[in-house]
Amino acid sequence: MKYLESNKIYLGRSESKMLEIKPGSIALSFWSPPYFVGKNYEKDETYDSWQMMLKKVIENHATVLKPGGFLVINIADILCFKDENIPKVQALNISQQRCAVTREMVIEAKEQNPSFNRYQLAKLLGCSEQTIDRRLNGNNIRGGKYQTQTRVKLVGGNLEKYAYDVGLYLYDRRIWAKDPSWANSRWTSNSYKAVSEFEDLYIFWKPGEYVVDKRKLSKAEWREWGARGIWYIKSVRKNDDHEAKFPFELAERIIKIFSAKGDIVLDPFMGSGTTAIAAIANERKYIGIEKEKKYIELAQKQLNAYAKQIPLFG
Ligand SMILES: C[S@@+](CC[C@H](N)C(=O)[O-])C[C@H]1O[C@@H](n2cnc3c(N)ncnc32)[C@H](O)[C@@H]1O
Structure with a gap:
């Protein structure tokens, strides 16, 4: 079988496309999947199909990761999860x-x-x-009183279970503290809920030895963020070419800590190519998978521009 080559982004769904990656070849996989919050690229997913997709992609990591390799998932809890079964939320404002x-x-x-x-x-x-x-x-806290009620849905527990069931263990977790998203938080005016301003990073480990080399970062970098549980990094402001990019700095920090020079970094939800550029910028290789052709073209454009050293990240 011909395996996927590194430093390329492939069109396809990761549930199946990942099976073409050479087993045991990936040192680090870092990704941010659809969050089930109504973005265009997830419009065909139901809650169940979304969960099945995440489960399958996590399962594939048991094969493609090297022993001692890491899987890092960036995701957030769903703050407005529609639930027909809960009583009408009553808020007398x-x-x-x-x-x-x-x-x-x-x-x-x-x-x-x-x-x-x-x-x-x-x-x-x-x-x-x-x-x-x-x-x-009372007022329906989401606005229209005839809309389905919403509640908070935690997602980390399911990911932990899918990983555990295939022998990948939760090694650590961190918080990415981003800017408060006031514009998307209209419902808070009728509730005591906090505005959305952080996401989670779940770090899973495939059993096997991994190398600890503290020389990868300076002492000041370890002190300021390398050894810290909360990372303060501003969200990407310019989202006109892709709906949900994560910041370059987030990918770079993960890559610096959890991989070494020459390693292959996988992103099965490649989007605009942030992980690929952070990998190249730090002398790693990458493999990307993305289901939307237009995002592969965008990522390729970004990679080409990076190769020409055009400043991309504002
Ligand atoms: C949250 S975005 C990732 C953005 C990326 N981290 C960046 O900085 O640009 C998720 C991406 O996964 C893609 N996607 C969704 N489901 C997929 C699947 N099953 N297989 C491959 N790609 C998928 C979407 O089209 C979207 O571009």
Whole structure:
């Protein structure tokens, strides 16, 4: 069988394309998959198909990683996970009430006039029928009151299980603290939820010896980030060519710590090519897989520009 060559990005789905990688050849795999948050490139996934895809890709790592190799996954919990089964989230936002009619007043009017509907109660109290509805039922914290309720869904536990089941063990975890995403957090105005501003890094190890060489970073680098659990790195500002790029610095830090010069770094969700460029910039090789042709073209363009030393990362 002819295996995939390094320093190339291949078109395909990683669930199957990864099977063409030479077994035991990958020192580090670093990737950020779809997060199941409604991006275009994941629009065909259901929750179950998304989980099956992650499971299969993780399983493939048991074969392609070298003994002692690492798999590092960057992902975030789903903050607005739709769930038909949970009770309607009720949030009586008294700090935003413009009308003086309180819930107690509506309840009292309803008790005194049990046959009244909300239009009649509104007329009686001199307010709108929406006010009656909001006072009695609260606001759906995601906005439209007829939308499906949402809750937080943790994803790390599933990844840990898929990895554990094929003999890859959680070695460490870190937090990537990025900029607060106020624009995507409209729902926080009707809740006590925190804004989205961090993602997770899960580091799995395939049993086998790995080399510890503390000379890879300076003492100051180990102190400032190499040995630290929280990494403060700004998000990528310019997302007009790809919806969800991770920062070059994130890929570079992972590559510097968890691989050595000459190693092959895999990214089975290559997107715009960040991992490939960080690998080349640090004298590693790469193999990339990506299901969208347009992103392979973008990654190739970025790699060509990097080869010509055009500054790309602002
Ligand atoms: C979060 S983005 C990765 C972005 C990348 N880290 C960067 O900096 O540009 C996920 C990428 O995985 C691709 N993708 C999604 N499902 C895939 C699959 N099953 N196999 C291969 N690529 C996939 C998407 O098209 C998207 O470009």
